[in-house]
Amino acid sequence: MGLEKFKNRNVGTQNYKKLDLTHPPKSGWCRFKQVASRTFKPELFVGLWVTLREMINALFRGKMHTTQYPLEKLPISPRYRAIHEMLRLLESGHYRCIGCGLCEKICISNCIAMETRYDENQRKEVSEYTINFGRCIFCGYCAEVCPELAIVHGGRYENASEQRASFSLFEDMLTPIDKLNLQQEYQGFGAISPNADDNIKKTPLAY
Amino acid sequence: MSEIEPVKNMISITIDGKEYKAKEGEYILNAARANDIFIPAICYLTRCSPTLACRICLVEADGKQVYSCNAKVKEGMEIVTTTPNILEERRAIMEVYDVNHPLQCGVCDQSGECELQNYTLELAVDSQSYSIPDTKRETKNWSSVLHYDAGLCIVCERCTTVCKDMIGDSAIKTTKRGGSPLDKSLKGSMPKDAYAMWNKLQKSIIAPSNGTEYTNCSDCGECVAVCPVGALVSRDFQYTTNAWDLKRIPATCAHCSSGCQIYYETKPTSISDRREKIYRVTNEWNYVSLCGAGRFGYDFENRDAKKDKEAFRKAIEAFKKAEVINFTSVITNEEALMLQSLKEKFGVKLINREARAFQIFLDFYREYSGKSLYSLDFKEVMASDFVISLGTSLRNDNPNARYAFNNVQKMNKGAGLYFHPVGDNLVPTFGRNILTFTHKVGHEEAVLLLLIELFSNKDDLPKEVKEQLDREKLIELLGGDSKFEASFAKMMKKKEKFSLIVGEDLYFHPKAKNIVKLIAILEKTSSVKVAMIPPKTNSLGVALICDLDDEAKGYTIGYNALGDFRLSALGDGDLDAPAMNQQEGTLTNMHKRVTPTNVALEYNGYTLHDIVKELLGSSTTYTIDWTPKLPVDKGFKSIDFDSLPNGYSNDGTENRGYLLNNITSEAKEIEVDKFDETIALDGDIAYRCNPQRQFSDFTNKAHQIFEEFALYASPKRAESLPKRVVVEFDNGNLELDVKVDERIEGDIVAIPDFKSSKNIYELFGASRYQKVIIREV
Numbered sequence: 016m017g018l019e020k021f022k023n024r025n026v027g028t029q030n031y032k033k034l035d036l037t038h039p040p041k042s043g044w045c046r047f048k049q050v051a052s053r054t055f056k057p058e059l060f061v062g063l064w065v066t067l068r069e070m071i072n073a074l075f076r077g078k079m080h081t082t083q084y085p086l087e088k089l090p091i092s093p094r095y096r097a098i099h100e101m102l103r104l105l106e107s108g109h110y111r112c113i114g115c116g117l118c119e120k121i122c123i124s125n126c127i128a129m130e131t132r133y134d135e136n137q138r139k140e141v142s143e144y145t146i147n148f149g150r151c152i153f154c155g156y157c158a159e160v161c162p163e164l165a166i167v168h169g170g171r172y173e174n175a176s177e178q179r180a181s182f183s184l185f186e187d188m189l190t191p192i193d194k195l196n197l198q199q200e201y202q203g204f205g206a207i208s209p210n211a212d213d214n215i216k217k218t219p220l221a222y
Numbered sequence: 223m224s225e226i227e228p229v230k231n232m233i234s235i236t237i238d239g240k241e242y243k244a245k246e247g248e249y250i251l252n253a254a255r256a257n258d259i260f261i262p263a264i265c266y267l268t269r270c271s272p273t274l275a276c277r278i279c280l281v282e283a284d285g286k287q288v289y290s291c292n293a294k295v296k297e298g299m300e301i302v303t304t305t306p307n308i309l310e311e312r313r314a315i316m317e318v319y320d321v322n323h324p325l326q327c328g329v330c331d332q333s334g335e336c337e338l339q340n341y342t343l344e345l346a347v348d349s350q351s352y353s354i355p356d357t358k359r360e361t362k363n364w365s366s367v368l369h370y371d372a373g374l375c376i377v378c379e380r381c382t383t384v385c386k387d388m389i390g391d392s393a394i395k396t397t398k399r400g401g402s403p404l405d406k407s408l409k410g411s412m413p414k415d416a417y418a419m420w421n422k423l424q425k426s427i428i429a430p431s432n433g434t435e436y437t438n439c440s441d442c443g444e445c446v447a448v449c450p451v452g453a454l455v456s457r458d459f460q461y462t463t464n465a466w467d468l469k470r471i472p473a474t475c476a477h478c479s480s481g482c483q484i485y486y487e488t489k490p491t492s493i494s495d496r497r498e499k500i501y502r503v504t505n506e507w508n509y510v511s512l513c514g515a516g517r518f519g520y521d522f523e524n525r526d527a528k529k530d531k532e533a534f535r536k537a538i539e540a541f542k543k544a545e546v547i548n549f550t551s552v553i554t555n556e557e558a559l560m561l562q563s564l565k566e567k568f569g570v571k572l573i574n575r576e577a578r579a580f581q582i583f584l585d586f587y588r589e590y591s592g593k594s595l596y597s598l599d600f601k602e603v604m605a606s607d608f609v610i611s612l613g614t615s616l617r618n619d620n621p622n623a624r625y626a627f628n629n630v631q632k633m634n635k636g637a638g639l640y641f642h643p644v645g646d647n648l649v650p651t652f653g654r655n656i657l658t659f660t661h662k663v664g665h666e667e668a669v670l671l672l673l674i675e676l677f678s679n680k681d682d683l684p685k686e687v688k689e690q691l692d693r694e695k696l697i698e699l700l701g702g703d704s705k706f707e708a709s710f711a712k713m714m715k716k717k718e719k720f721s722l723i724v725g726e727d728l729y730f731h732p733k734a735k736n737i738v739k740l741i742a743i744l745e746k747t748s749s750v751k752v753a754m755i756p757p758k759t760n761s762l763g764v765a766l767i768c769d770l771d772d773e774a775k776g777y778t779i780g781y782n783a784l785g786d787f788r789l790s791a792l793g794d795g796d797l798d799a800p801a802m803n804q805q806e807g808t809l810t811n812m813h814k815r816v817t818p819t820n821v822a823l824e825y826n827g828y829t830l831h832d833i834v835k836e837l838l839g840s841s842t843t844y845t846i847d848w849t850p851k852l853p854v855d856k857g858f859k860s861i862d863f864d865s866l867p868n869g870y871s872n873d874g875t876e877n878r879g880y881l882l883n884n885i886t887s888e889a890k891e892i893e894v895d896k897f898d899e900t901i902a903l904d905g906d907i908a909y910r911c912n913p914q915r916q917f918s919d920f921t922n923k924a925h926q927i928f929e930e931f932a933l934y935a936s937p938k939r940a941e942s943l944p945k946r947v948v949v950e951f952d953n954g955n956l957e958l959d960v961k962v963d964e965r966i967e968g969d970i971v972a973i974p975d976f977k978s979s980k981n982i983y984e985l986f987g988a989s990r991y992q993k994v995i996i997r998e999v
Binding site for chain 2: 113114115116117119120128129130132133137138139140143145162163
C-alpha cells in the first residue's frame with residue numbers, strides 16, 4: 016500500500032460525497048406513516064423470539080449466563096482487602112491472636128483498639144478487640160504486620176450499613192468453632208483468585 | 223535553668239581520640255556518659271556498686287582491656303571504646319545472652335523497651351554459635367506486686383544490686399539455677415570474657431534472699447524499674463498494655479516530702495471507657511529511686527468530679543463566712559499561696575499541724591543558725607561518708623532519706639549512727655559500721671549533746687554546753703554499751719563528710735527550741751551538717767509560704783481535711799477538688815527544690831483557683847499563673863511555670879525546677895537549757911507513724927496500697943496484745959486492729975496518721991509520742 020494518501024495533509028481540499036437522502040416528512044400524516052412503517056417490521060419478532068428462547072434456556076434448560084447476586088456471589092480475589100477475619104489454630108481451635116498489639120500500633124486510621132490481661136493460664140489474653148469500620152480504610156497493614164497470621168482480610172465486601180461507624184468485635188470476626196474445618200488459609204496478597212482456572216477462556220477471535 | 227555546681231578536680235581524658243573533661247575518681251563509663259559517649263553496659267547502675275555480671279562495657283584504657291564500669295579515670299588516660307577484640311567479645315556476650323531466651327517478644331511486657339533486644343541489634347547478632355540445654359525456670363509471684371519470670375531473666379543482677387545498694391532491703395539474691403555445665407572445650411575456643419560471663423550466668427538465677435518463695439521487703443518495685451528485660455514486672459501491669467501505647471507525663475510524686483521525679487504513664491481505660499487512666503509509674507532509675515507508694519500508689523484521682531454550680535455557690539458562701547481553713551501538706555505551692563492570700567484579705571486562720579510544727583522548727587533554726595533553710599539536701603547526704611539519723615523512723619517517714627542512709631554505707635564505705643526510741647531491725651543490716659541506739663522517748667537532747675561531745679571542737683562551745691558533756695554518762699543514758707568507744711573509733715577512720723538527718727520527732731517535741739539550739743551549735747562547731755525531713759509532701763513549701771496559726775475555732779473549711787465545709791480531692795467532700803495527679807503546679811521537696819508537676823488525668827470540676835478568683839477578683843486564668851508570685855523573700859524565685867524544667871541530664875545533673883535560695887541573716891546568741899533526763903516518757907507509749915507505703919488518704923485510696931489503718935507492734939509486743947484494742951489517749955479513744963510489723967523492735971506501738979478523718983494529730987497533740995492505755999475492746 017502506498018503512503019501517498021497519508022502524506023497529503025491538506026484536509027481542506029478533500030472530496031466529500033453528498034448522500035442522497037429522502038426529504039423528511041412534511042405533514043403529520045406522512046410522519047405517522049414513517050413511524051408505523053419503521054416500527055412494524057418482521058425483524059421485531061425475530062428479536063422477541065431471541066429473548067424468549069434465551070429465557071427458556073436460562074430458566075428451564077439451565078443455561079444461565081448471569082450471577083444471581085445477592086443469592087450467588089463470585090469468589091473474590093485474595094488481593095482484595097475486605098472485612099477482616101480472625102483465624103483460629105487448626106489443631107487446638109484456640110484463636111491465633113496473641114495480643115501483641117502490632118495491628119493496633121500500625122493502623123494508620125487508628126481504628127483498632129484492644130484490651131489484654133493476664134489470664135489464668137499465665138498467658139496474655141485478648142479480652143476485648145474492636146475495629147471501627149467507619150474509619151477503616153482497608154489498607155491491609157494490620158494483616159501484613161500480624162506475626163501469627165491471626166488477622167486477615169476475608170471475602171466479605173458488602174460494607175453498606177445503617178450507620179457511618181459500625182464496629183466489629185473479636186467474636187464477630189473470629190472463625191466460628193463449628194466451622195473450623197471450613198477456615199481458609201490466607202494465601203497472601205499476591206495470590207491468584209480461587210476460581211482463576213474457571214476464568215480462563217479462549218481468546219474470542221471468532222468475530 | 224540548669225544548676226550545675228562548679229565541679230572541682232576536673233581532669234582531662236581522651237576517648238576515641240577526642241579530649242574530654244571528667245571528674246576525678248569517676249568510673250570510665252560514667253565519665254563517658256557525662257560526655258555523651260556511648261559504651262554498652264547492661265548490669266551497671268549509676269549510684270550502685272559495679273556488678274561485673276555482663277562484661278559488655280569492656281574498653282581499652284591505656285592499651286589495657288578494662289571494664290569501664292569498674293575502672294576509674296586517671297589524668298591523661300587514653301580510652302578506646304571499640305577494638306576488633308572488644309567487638310568480638312561483645313558480640314559473643316550478646317550471643318550467649320540470646321541462648322535459650324524465649325522468643326515471646328510479641329507478648330513480653332517490655333514491648334520493645336528491651337535492652338537485650340537493643341544490644342542484640344546494636345551488635346548485629348545475626349547468627350548463633352552457642353547452645354546449651356535449657357533449664358526449667360518457673361514463673362513466680364514474689365509479693366503482692368512483684369512478678370518474676372525466670373525464663374526471661376538474663377541474670378544481670380541489676381535488681382539485686384539496686385535492692386542492696388540503694389533500697390537496703392537486700393530482699394533478693396542470686397541463687398543456684400541447676401543448669402547444665404558448659405562444655406569445657408568452649409573455654410579455649412570462645413572469647414574469654416564471654417565464657418566467664420556465661421559460666422556465671424548458667425549457674426545462677428534470682429530468688430528471694432530469705433529462702434522462701436516470697437520476698438520480705440518494702441515492695442518499692444525498684445527491681446521492676448531496673449530490669450532490662452521483661453523478667454520482673456508489676457503484677458497489676460502485666461499484659462495490660464504495650465509500652466508504646468502509653469503517654470508519659472513528667473510529674474513530681476505527691477506522697478512524701480522527697481518529691482521524686484516520676485512519669486505517670488496513661489492510656490484510655492478501656493475500649494468502652496475512653497477516659498485516660500494511669501497504667502504505671504516509671505522513673506529515671508539511674509538518678510532517682512522510688513518507694514512503693516510512689517510507684518504503685520498512683521490511682522488516687524478524683525475521677526467523676528463535675529462542675530456542680532450549686533456546690534460551688536455554697537463553697538463561695540462558706541469561704542465568705544469561714545474563720546478557719548484546715549488543710550494538709552498535700553497541696554501545691556500555688557494553692558498554699560492562694561490560701562495565704564485569703565488570710566491576708568479576709569483574716570481567716572490557717573491550720574496545718576504538721577507544717578506548723580516544722581515552720582516553728584525552721585524559724586528557730588533561722589534564728590540560731592542564721593540560715594533560712596537547713597544546710598544539706600539529701601543528695602549531699604548521699605555523698606557523705608558518715609551519716610547520723612535522729613528523731614525519725616527512717617524506714618517509714620521518708621524512703622529516700624533511708625535510701626541515702628543505706629547508700630552511704632554501701633557506696634562510700636560509710637558509717638552510720640541511728641538514734642530512735644522505736645527499735646528497728648532493718649537499719650543495722652544496711653552496713654557493718656552502723657550503731658543503733660534505742661533511747662528513751664524525750665532523750666533527743668542527750669543525743670545531740672553526745673554528738674557535740676563526739677564531733678565538736680570543744681574550745682568553741684558555750685560554757686553551759688560544755689558542762690553537760692559527760693561522755694560516759696550520755697552513752698549509758700542512751701543505751702550504749704562499753705564496746706561503743708572501740709566501734710566508734712573504727713567508724714571514724716578516714717571519714718570526711720558528716721551529715722545529720724533529723725525528722726518529725728524533733729518538730730513535735732516539747733523541747734524543740736532547745737534542740738534547734740543544740741543543732742545550731744553542732745553545725746557551728748563541727749563538720750556535721752544537718753538535713754531535715756519535712757513531715758509531709760509539701761510541708762516545706764507550706765511552712766515557707768503560709769503564715770500558719772496554732773489554734774483556731776469557728777466555722778472551718780477543710781481542704782482534704784476535716785471541716786464544716788469540705789473541699790476534697792477524695793471525692794467525699796462538699797465540693798470536689800483535683801487530686802495531685804490532676805493538677806499542675808509546683809511542690810517544694812526536702813532537697814530544697816521547687817519542682818513542677820503536670821496534669822496526668824483530666825479533671826472536670828472546680829478548683830481552689832476558681833474559688834479564689836471569685837473571692838479575690840484576680841485576673842489569673844490558671845493555678846500556675848500564681849507560680850511567679852511565690853515569695854522571693856522566702857527563697858522562691860519569680861519564674862513562670864512553663865519555663866521550669868523537669869528531667870535529668872546524662873551526667874545525673876538534676877534539671878528540675880529550681881533550688882530555693884538559702885537566705886542568711888544574723889544568728890542569735892545561743893543559750894542552751896539544762897538537759898533534764900526526767901522528761902523521758904515511761905509506760906505504754908504510742909508513736910504516730912505510718913506503715914511503709916502509706917502517707918496520706920491518697921496512698922490509701924490507691925488500689926495497690928493496702929497497708930491497713932491499724933496499730934503496728936513488734937512481733938513480741940503483738941503477742942501480748944489482743945486482736946483488737948482500744949487505745950486511750952488523754953483526749954479521746956481509738957479502736958484499732960493489732961498488726962505485726964516484723965521490722966519493729968521493742969514495746970512502743972505505732973499508730974498511723976494517714977487517714978485525716980481519724981484526726982490523729984488532735985489525739986497526739988504537740989508530740990509524736992503519747993502515753994496511752996491499751997486495753998481489750
